[in-house]
Amino acid sequence: MKLLLADLLLLLISLGWFLSSTVQSQQQCARKFMDLSLVTYRAERISNNAVGNDLDNELRVLQEYQFNCSSTNITSLILGIDVRSGYTMFPSVQVYSTDGSLVTGSERTIYYSPSNVSTSGVFEYPLNPPIPVMNGDLLAVSQPPQASSVVRIYYTLPGVTFRSSRHSLSTENVNSNGSSITNQLILVYPVTDGYCVNSVNSINASIIKENAFKIHDSDRPSDNRQYLYPDIVFSCNGSLTKWIYGGIDHGNNPPNRLPELQIWRQLGPNNYNKTGSSLVNASAMIGTNLYEFIPQNPLQLQEGDIFGFYFPERSESQLSIYEQDGNGPVNLRYSSNVPLSSISQALSTFANNFPLVSVEVSVSTMPPIMSTTTPTTTTITVISASSYATLSTAILSSIEPSSLPSSVVIIIVLSVAVCIKKRSNKKENVVIEADVSLSLKFMPAGKGSDNSNTATEDNDSNDFTISNMNDNPAYGTASALTNSGFVYGDQGCTEKFMELSQVTYRAQYTSASAPGRTWDDKLRALQEYQFNCSSTNVTSLILGIDVRRATGSINLFPSVRVYRPNSNDPGKYDLVTGSERTIYYSTSNVSTSGVFEYPLNPPIPVMSGEVVAIVQPREEESVVRIYYIEGVSGISFSSSKEISIDSDEIDLGDTPITNELILVYPVTDGHCVNSANSINAMAIRNYFLTVQRSGAINDRRQYLYPEIVFSCNGSLTKWIYGGMNHNNMNNNSPELQIWRQLGPNNYNKIGSSLVNANTMIGTNLYEFIPQTPLQFQEGDIFGVHIPQTGQSVFSLYEQRGNGPLNERVNGDADNPYSTITQALVTDSNNDFPLVTVEVSSKLLIIILYLL
Structure with a gap:
């Protein structure tokens, strides 16, 4: 037929x-629930006791780890930690050089909160920016007093040797040859580019993860309590088809009292309505202390709905559902002898335990x-x-x-x-x-x-x-379903290339139409933004910034903080303790789309009446500089004058400045930002695009971009690039290249294309399809050779600044290189070539024959 x-x-x-698709809770829609893998692990070990101790008011140098590359970057940390609510201090990591001195700019604070705990039990903290380290450097961790700390780093006594030394907090110089502690496994492992970590005693990431699981145990929640978990939310519309949970079967108890797993909808402050629920039991056992319950009718849910749980009197219940002690989301609760169907009062906050509950949902898309x-x-x-x-x-x-x-x-x-x-x-x-x-x-x-x-x-x-396969929406590339049939620079394999949208924009608009300015070693309060919810969280910032290459003299970063009105002194505002977040960017994580949205980790709680402020350190020493635009026609933006950077109290009684558009927008939960002059995130993004420009890449240069790498194996099928056609008869062309690093200062070119201006696909935008696709491997590097301008048919353009590291062969390069066996020179500028690619990647595919 x-x-x-x-x-x-x-x-x-x-x-x-x-x-619809059935997805486990660890996937997008229910990603705030505990992962099924962790539910299973905790259920199997439900009677195990926690082991381990936390560091307390000390600095530990981790002599165990040696960096065996001449230079590399620590990109993340595998951690064994306890995350709590209601405290204010955070641990950090820093690096000490071979002479024992603290490396300036190496400290990174480890922020976690109940709103971003790990749902899998594995805490891998991304370092943003990464920490550069060299052979001989030592990593250290600083733990503030544990009684005041949100995050506490643990150690265990597992019977393996692990070398560390103890010092006072804020130690500037350490004696790396002093006595070592060897019987405490500190649950920190540094992940680097290039696998450059060597452990004297063969400690690796898996050992840290394995022991990190053991520092928490499980227990049953308090009896006769109605719980709500405002951080465990559904992020889609759909239906819940299955509950999966860990607990203890009290088979001898009558089944007249059962735990109830629930879906709640918030209607307003302290106003909740239960929209769905299941009385669950121990009838369907699917693992050790692991059960499932399938509702007779799927429970409907909406994006933003909240998970809730009622636990009855244990002695009357057939089943006790357990929770992980700690390392969970905020727990709100109310004493009740029966499950509630609506709540119209404030709930008390109690701990941050994590219920052993996962779900399957069907997602409406x-x-x-x-x-x-x-x-x-x-x-x-x-x-x-x-x-x-x-x-x-x-x-x-x-x-x-x-x-x-x-x-x-x-x-x-x-x-x-x-x-x-x-x-x-x-x-x-x-x-x-x-x-x-x-x-x-x-x-x-x-x-x-x-x-x-x-x-x-x-x-x-x-x-x-x-x-006859074509682009009919029902066939071929299914263009009705996907933006593209290919992997462009904004996709996984080539995510470090500039995105096609940004290449297109920069090729069309090469000149900056507005001068971006910054301020110097001062604080600016953004009175423009008012928070119109009684309380919310600032989760990210939309920014207009300049990101530069970090050096010994360029190592400072701006920050954001919150000030609260002083009730006794109108016009005065006090710094909210613990509200400051540093804005880290580096050449390794610049925006490829032109949009800088910086996630705040953890989010900053704010209340109605509070004010966000931006701190910009010394401009000439800053890696990240925040822009403002002066005198934008038709735009008013209220901000304070420049205030001392160290002010714990600020005076906003003066008339605000209104003619300087500061390129910062706070994104909140619940859309709680009001702008008196209708400034929104899109306005900040659009105006930021006007302060950047693009131009021709310097000629007679052989460039490599070590941070523009391919992250898969495959073949390159198309180059797309921006530039200027000279419409002449010259024979020389820019060469776009793929390089493979064979060792220190040793590179081999494994593919290249001499590109031209023959195929124009937009304003100053061109494409070139290699006759034979260029093969590449994961880790291969993008490069470019630029011939002498007067002899070239085409000039390839780059975005000035806000790009990755630019490295080049020292001196003039009249012809493209095929091998490089010398140290490359790092340019002072970090410009971004207007180049993106289409690739075909090797994947394992499942084909289903349904007959």
Whole structure:
């Protein structure tokens, strides 16, 4: 039979590709619930006691770890920690050089809060920016008094040797040759570029993770309590199809009192309504102390809905659901002998334990598609392709062949073109490895009688062949479903390249239309923004900034802080303790889209009436400089005059400055920011774009960009770039390149293209398709050679500043290099080439034959 396009689309809809997919709680919609892996782990060890102790008011130099590369970056830390609420201090890490002196600018504070605890039990803290270290440097951790600390770093006594030395906080110089403590495994592991960490006693990240799990145990919550968890929210619309939970079965108790797992909706301050719930039991055991409950009817949920839990009197309950002690979200509770259905009063905050509860949800992602035909609906559990090896059987067993049309081949793959094995009379699961691009192919089986896209059967070769594949929304690259059929610079494999949108913009607008200015060693209060909720959190900042290369003399960063009105002195504001957050950027994490949105970790709590302020240290010593634009026509922006940077109290009684648009916008939970002059996030983004410019890259140069790397294996199929066509008869062209590092100061060019201005796809925007795709491996580096301008047909452009490290061969380079065996020179500028790419990456694909 012939399958119509509408039938195929509706079949895919019924398979859950468009409208719903079953996802575990660790995925996006329910990502704030405990991961199923951690629920399972805690349930299996429900009676185990916690082990370990926390550091207290001390600095520990971790002599155990040696950096065995001449230079590298610490990019993150694997941690064993306890995260609490209601305290104000945080630990930090810093680096000491071989002579024992503190490395200036190396300190990074470790921020966690109950709103961003790990749901998997693994705490990997990203260092932003990374910490540069050299051979011989030593990493240290500083733990403030534990009684005042939000985050406490732990150590255990596991019977392995681990070398560290103890010092006073704020020690400027340490004696690395002094006595060592060897029987305390400090639960910190530094992750570096290039695997440059050596441990004398073979301590690795896995050992730290394993011991970090042991510092917490589980217990049952208090009886007769109604709990709400405002940080465990659903981030989608959909329905809850299964609860999974850990606990103890009290089989001898009558089943008249059961725990209730709930979904709540907040209607206003201290006003909640329960929208769905399940009385759960121990009937369906799926693991050691692990149970599941499937509601008879899925529980409907909306984005922003909150998880709640009622625990009855233990002696009367058949089941006790347990919680992890600590390292969880905020717990709100209310004493009650029965589950509540509505709450209209303030709840008390109690600890931050983490219930051993995970969920499965079905996610609504699109409105229904109208059709004149009635499809047969089949529900399939959608499972990540990366887990195909263990879950392929589960995928197939969830499909009921009789519910599908009899001659359909459905290929759920990301592929440019695939040769498909002839269909058989049974369903099969075939794993192949192919070069693929990020697009979705749909194909009916059998010959089509019209001129539409068809798949035809070759009886001689027993293969199917794709014919006439095009960009029809129902076929080919499925352009109705995805922005692109390929991986551009904003996608995973090539995320360090400039995004196509930014390349396009910078190529079209090469000149800065507004001068960006900054201030120097002062504080500015942003009176423009008023918080119109009684309380909320500032979760991120939209910024207009200049990011420069950090050096020994350029090592300072701006920060944001909050001031609260002084009730006894109108016009005066006091610094809110613990509200300051440093804004770290470096050349390794500049924005590739031109939009700088800095996440605040943890978020800053603010209340109505409070004011956000920005601190800019000495401009000439700052890695990050915050811009303002003076005299924008038609725009008024209220801010304070420049105030001393160390002010704990500020006076905002004077008339504010209104003609300087400071490029900062605070993003909050619940859209609680009000601007007197209608300034919003989009306005800040758009005005920031006007203060940057682009221009030709310096000629006669061989550049490498060690921070623009490919993060997969595959092939490059297209270059897209911005520049200026000289419309001359010269023969020289810029060369775009792929390099592979073989060792220190040792690079080999493994692919390149001499690009031109023959194919124009936008204003000053061009593309070049290599005749043969350029092969690359994970870790390969982007490079470019620029010939002499007077002899070139084309000038390649770059964004001035706000880019990655620019390294080049010393001296003039009249011709492209093919190998480099000398130390590269780091440019003082960190400009960003207007280049993005399309690539085809090697992925493991699951093909389902549904017949």
